[in-house]
Amino acid sequence: xxxxxxxxxxxxxxxxxxxAAMDFYVSLFEEAEVFSKTYIGEEDxxxxxxxxxxxxxxxxxxxxxxxxxxxxxxxxxWATSILVQCQDEAEFDRxxxxxxxxxxxxxxxxxxxxxxxxxxxxxxxxxxxxxxW
Numbered sequence: 001x002x003x004x005x006x007x008x009x010x011x012x013x014x015x016x017x018x019x020a021a022m023d024f025y026v027s028l029f030e031e032a033e034v035f036s037k038t039y040i041g042e043e044d045x046x047x048x049x050x051x052x053x054x055x056x057x058x059x060x061x062x063x064x065x066x067x068x069x070x071x072x073x074x075x076x077x078w079a080t081s082i083l084v085q086c087q088d089e090a091e092f093d094r095x096x097x098x099x100x101x102x103x104x105x106x107x108x109x110x111x112x113x114x115x116x117x118x119x120x121x122x123x124x125x126x127x128x129x130x131x132x133w
Contacts, residue, residue, distance in 0.1 A: 009055075009062040010082070014125060015073045018065040019051040021125040028098055029058045040067070078106060081120065081128035092117050092133040099123040099131075 014021055019037065026032040035055040040046040050067045057063065086092040096109060102124030109119040115132045122128045 007062070009064055011064045011066070012076070012127065013066050013068045013073055015070040016047065016050055016067055017125060018054060018067040021127070022051070022054045022056055022063075022065045024098075024123075024125070025058060025063075026056055028095060031057075031059050033057045045069070076126040076128070078120065078122060078128040081130050083130045083132070086117075086131055086133040089117065089133055092131055095129070095131055096121060099129050 012018070012021070022034070022037075026034055033056060035057070037054045038052045040048055040050050040052045042048050044052060046052070046067060046069055052066065054065045055062065056065075084095060086095065092109070096119055099121045100123075104122050106120040106122060106128070107118070108121075109117040109131075112118040117131070117133045119131050120128060121131070
């Protein structure tokens with residue numbers, strides 16, 4: 001969980017689908033954990049009932065997501081991506097299938113250097129993942 005002021009975490013903003021993105025990512029990794037979900041209230045800026053912030057971890061790496069009004073949102077870009085070193089080919093294939101469904105494949109899967117499979121894929125929420133095995 002995100003704790004003291006000295007922690008470092010990846011922070012992702014979405015335009016109304018942060019909770020769906022977080023739940024999707026958590027569903028894909030065995031060692032995933034949701035720590036908190038805070039929703040936008042009537043007194044807050046934004047759409048009441050949408051996720052204000054969510055905190056979760058994938059393989060011990062912490063993430064925070066937030067919904068933001070579309071007019072203030074900077075789009076996600078492939079210039080920043082999440083790198084996953086897959087444990088085996090089955091995990092690579094499963095994650096590739098999940099991320100590419102409704103998303104777009106930028107490269108691969110291809111064999112590259114010491115890796116049997118490498119891909120860059122942007123998921124249906126606009127987040128880019130690099131998978132290597």
